[in-house]
Amino acid sequence: MPPPHDPGLLELRIHGVRNTPPHRMLQTTPSRVVSTRGDALAGFSTARGSTAGHRVEAYAWGRLARFTGLPALGRVGDAAVRAAWFSLAPFGLVNTAYWSRHQLGTGPTSAPAGAGVPGGPGDGEETDTVHDVIGRGRSAGTVRVLGLALTLLFVTTATTIALDMAAASRGGWVRDLLAQWPAGARTALLAGLPVLAVTALAVLSTVSRTRYLPGPRDRGPRDREPDAGRPDGDATPAPAAAGPAGPPPALARRGLWRVGAGMRRLGVLHGAAALAWTGTVLGLGRVPWVLAAGWPAEPLARSWVVVVVLGAVVTAAVGIRILRPQVHDPRSRTPVLHWVLLAAGAGVLVAGVACSLLDGRLPDRAGSTVLPGSPPGPPTGTPAAPVEGGGGGLAVVGVTVALVLLLGVLLVQGAGAVPRERRDAVAWRGQGPFVFAALACGFALVLSFSAVIVAGWVLGDTAPPVLYVVFAAGFTLLALAALLALGVQFVLAWRAGGEGAAAELAAVRERLVTDAGAWDEAPVVSTAARAVWASRRRASLFRRAEVTAGWAAAAVLAGLVASAVLGGAWLAGWPVLEQAWPVLRAAGQAGLWAAVALVVTTAVLSARDQGRPVGLLWDLMCFLPTQAHPYGPPCYSERVVPEVVDRIEDWLRPEGAGRRRVLLSGHSMGLVLALCVLFHLSARGMPAARFRRLGLVSYGTQVRRYFGRFFPEVLGAPVLSTVPAPPPSAAGRDPWPPLLAGEVRREADAGWTPAPGSPGPVPGHLWELLGERWTNLYRPNDPLGFTVRYGAAWPADGMDVQAEEFVRGAYQFTVATHDAYLESAAYARAVRDVAGRL
Secondary structure (H helix, E strand, O other), X not given: OOOOOXXXXXXXXXXXXXXXXXXXXXXXXXXXXXXXXXOOOOEEEEEOOOOOOOEEEEEEOHHHHHOOOOXXXXXXXXXXXXXXXXXXXXXXXXXXXXXXXXXXOOOOOOOOOOOEEEOOOOOOOEEEHHHHXXXXXXXXXXXXXHHHHHHHHHXXXXXXXXXXXXXXXXXXXXXXXXXXXXXXXXXXXXXXXXXXXHHHHHHHHHHOOOOOOOOOOOOOHHHOOOOOOOOOOOOXXXXXXXXXXXXXXXXXXXXXXXXXXXXXXXXXXXHHHHHHHHHHHHHHOXXXXXXXXXXXXXXXXXXXXXXXXXXXXXXXXXXXHHHOOOOOOOOOOOOHHHHHHHHHHHHHHHHHHHHHHHOOOOOOOOOOOOOOOOOOOOOOOXXXXXXXXXXXXXXHHHHHHHHHHHHHHHHHHHHOOOOHHHHHHOHHXXXXXXXXXXXXXXXXXXXXXXXXXXXXXHHOOOOOOHHHHHHHHHHHXXXXXXXXXXXXXXXXXXXXXXXXXXHHHHHHHXXXXXXXXXXXXXXXXXXXXXXXXXXXXXXXXXXXXXXXXXXXHHHHHHHHHHHHHHHHHHHHOOOHHHHOHHHHHHHHHHHHHHHHHHHHHHHHHOOHHHOOOOHHHHHHHOOOOOOOOOOOOOOOHHHHHHHHXXXXXXXXXXXXXXXXXXXXEXXXXXXXXXXXXXXXXXXXXXXXXXXXXXXXXXXXXXXXXXXXXXXXXXHOHHHHOEOOOOOOOOOOOOXXXXXXXXXXXXXXXXXXXXXXXXXXXXXXXXXXXXXXXXXXXXXXXXXXXXOOOEOOOOOOOOOEEEOOOEOOOOOOOOEOOOOOOOOOHHHHHHHHHHHHHX
């Protein structure tokens, strides 16, 4: 089917998480791609000599999310940068947990987007409504404090490496380099390494943030596209139709894509806690000596107690401040209290360093952190035998206990976040913040374990600190048990997928003949049908992301509890642990090296094309502004959304007598960005008449099944005017039916209708903006492609079309899954159909 002939139509294609290059989006060769606007990170391209009857542009944004930007450092430098990106991943997951909450703000607000309202308590500045709303709400403070705990875990890992390993007798070449230094001076010097590590995180997060800051436009011939020859009915902008009273969706708030720039306020607080906690860990390393000296002790012992107490007080004060509502307005100044806390944290660290320099009897910790061949006994409390693991050992136990308590609080808060009758319509029955926060903790622990193992190898001693072995043992045993249960579920689901194979194969064969026409040789058709059917079975396993994430979160919580209990028992000197030491040592070492293997494997798989680690995860957790952690990976949408909005407005801006139209084409994550663009156009006041010239074609999307359930306040069914998705089947052969007809039938049989208390579409929902100008393509064998069930009201008939499950035009039969939608006949029909509605 030929494309529509309309010079006034702009088809703007936005790729998904696989970072499809422009020439593939434009279905041409790389030599024919012409960049029309943009830079090395993102921009628009078109094909030279295109035969399409309308303008087709490709917008590439993948390098915003994955480009390291430091190729001049060589392989060693690039590996260091990649390791730094790994350390940002837990903070990004905390940000994901923040946006998965079920209440943004403290209640309904009818103030229009962009209206000035008072800022947070005690702040005293005027700011946009969006800054006040997204900084408040159920679980907002808890998630932010959990982010602070992850910063403390990072600092604890760094201090363990610097003080309990490098500064101790097992310091290897570092110890040899500083052999002539007194123990106190060596400790004081290496105490600066954790501060440098945190500073590196803050710098990396800051310099990698890219916002859309366009300069003066040169309106040359390059930006003047041909007119369509029809009168433009939008010469005089008309105000958009007013919707029902109530707050607009979060995506429709004008300042949304600027709030990430205001994270410097929260960054000052995290810096204060990092400094204070480093000083605290310095003091915790002297706890055995202070306990052995008795009380009242000599002045230096009392000084160490003061350092520990002051460090704990400053850290707690930072936590209390972060727990309060935060208003991250980039135009406002950082409160004086934040700077006071930063100065106090620095004072604690300076005091700890001073005590280290004055403490001539600081022990070398000979053998205190080395894993012996026989089980070490409990701490003796003598100056020559400090607590196993030094101050880092006590600190890691404290941080782990804090993480367990915070995850427990999120569980309790999530239990009442969503009314009982609506819990099936959201992921994990309303426990989204807990699940993402638990995954962040698990990722952070894996990185901590890996860092300690790698540091020991670099220092020339492969034996990890004893307490980390104990921690890894508890985490590994409990987490492995939970994940084995998940594996059993997967095996049962795979075996169930073989039932009814003959009938399914016949249906697949019939569909292939319908899509491709009669084939000459029946055996070829049968082989192709079997290949498509096998791809559907594989897709049914990979579609269990929600189930898998829930099990993984439970495994992390169980592992954290076990680690905290075993770590505390070890420090308390429980005799029973001596009998279990061989098992603990084997499990702990296995867990530590498994963490290293996981990190190395991920790094190797993501080392191509200067990609950031775990590119898919990166794209998913960075599309919303950073709000829960100041050192999290930057939000690429801060540039993508305003940049695409400007392109659309430039195209639709009246020039002469032409009438322009825009068809957004979004693949996978590209649809999420396209939806953000549509709501941002609404926030910027695009007239309703111009909105009627916008259409949308999507393919391979997860917006209803995943994003709508994971982020109900941002992309939920009331916002997108879709039928809410039911929960996936955990044990069935398919988590959701692969075909639209089966999906509707299963929901009808199960009585899946919105409960009486379910919210209807919110004011400014998608149907009010887009109407019926959206067609979605899906494939039953696409592990990431689902229906959207878009409609004006529930129940909706939907506008979903099944695309053929093979690559049209391929030399040999090739099964198409998540890619090759653009080559399908269904895509060409969808473009013509939607263009006809504009």
